[in-house]
Amino acid sequence: MTAAFVAGATGFTGKAVVAELRQRGIQTVAHVRPDSRELSRWQEHFGGLAVEVDTTPWQADALADTLQRRGVTLVFCCIGTTRTRMKAQGQAQNSYEAVDYALPKLLAEASATAGCVTRFVYLSSLGAGPRAQGAYLQWRWKAEEAVRASGVPFTIARPSIITGQRDEARPSEAFAGKAADGFLSLLGAFGATTLRDRYRSTTDTRLANALVRLALDPVQAGQTVLSEHLQ
Template identity: 40%
Template sequence: MKQLVFVVGATGYTGRAVVQQLSSANIPVVAHIRSDSPKGEHWKKSFEQQGAIVEQTSWEESVIQEALMRHEPTHVFSLLGTTKAKNRKEAQRGNQANYEVVDKGLSLLLLRCASKIKNKPKFVFLSSMGVVENTKNAYLRARADVEREIKASELPWLIAQPAFISGADRDEFRPMERFGAIVSDGILSGLSFVGAGGLKEKYASLTSEQLAAGLIAWGVESSQSSRTLSAEDLRRRPDQNK
């Protein structure tokens, strides 16, 4: 079967890298952009120049369902996520956005729609390290709820749980996250010199390019499914893992 990857969250830091790498590898990709995205036209032009198909729609369930039915992807990448800063901006524009609405609500909407596709695409979900059941952290709780529903679905799936996703090229300035990534990476690098290199592999931050490469290697190039991937897994390729 010919591969086609439907990327939701395509305009985000990781999503952009995924679309770019898929396009460069000549793997057909559909980049989803929400119709009210402030920079929608900019990203539409950018993705089309890379060779991607652009699907610019609202987040109504029937609309997403129709788009997925029409494209019949073999893989669906759910790369959605919000931040407190984004929540404030959306509130100023009259939109409701929080972890429950975006990270959980839209991810589950996408899962429901993908589950109705006849060919049962592989569902690749970008989660987070530290996700456990019954957590009191709102961000992690939203993702734990999504992970549970994915595992209970009839779709083949992969869940990625990286630590920090950070890089100097991130256009959305997240000072505390960037500072945390730099400090933790420095500590982990130091520990690697005293025989604790495994900690660096497991906990060090990933750039969008590194994460995208790992998601594509495991999600598209490998037939493996029903697996939760750590940052250590994502740094390697499937044939390098025991």
């Protein structure tokens, strides 16, 4: 039986992944961080989708045990922070290391230990790479490498900008998405379709559909999938 575990289930993409899994009738567990201030809101939200909320602490043994006990076969890791969030939550500037790198690494290793996980889908970002510019993309690349080294069967997804109706306002992201799409469609009209397809934005729902499709496709094991295939 297929059973899914979504880490970062309270995020923009994570929520859409949970909804997509339920639409396909897949038994799903939404992981909410144990220190969440909005646990009851999330319990209500996910309860409405017949999704159980799990608050296992971010500890390797505890997570491996949870995955094993629940018979989880698919893990989706949609975790990440932003500079704005770091500031708002009074987090240190090294939070990319503590969140974007350390948590996916921990979860991938726990998934390998659990032994029941047939696919670990890691939501990375377009631009991640060994020579990436900037701390965010450098930590994303290190997280990708940790997933690859963990021993769990994985698929890594690198989307471009994710647009749609967020709870939290991110005007610069929405503006960047619109501006880039406008410029890229112009380039596409002049024949630069590869560039257009690589960098144009996607939505939370289109991305969630692609992530679940990749998780269920045996051919995608061990692959790093770029934006144009996540539309």
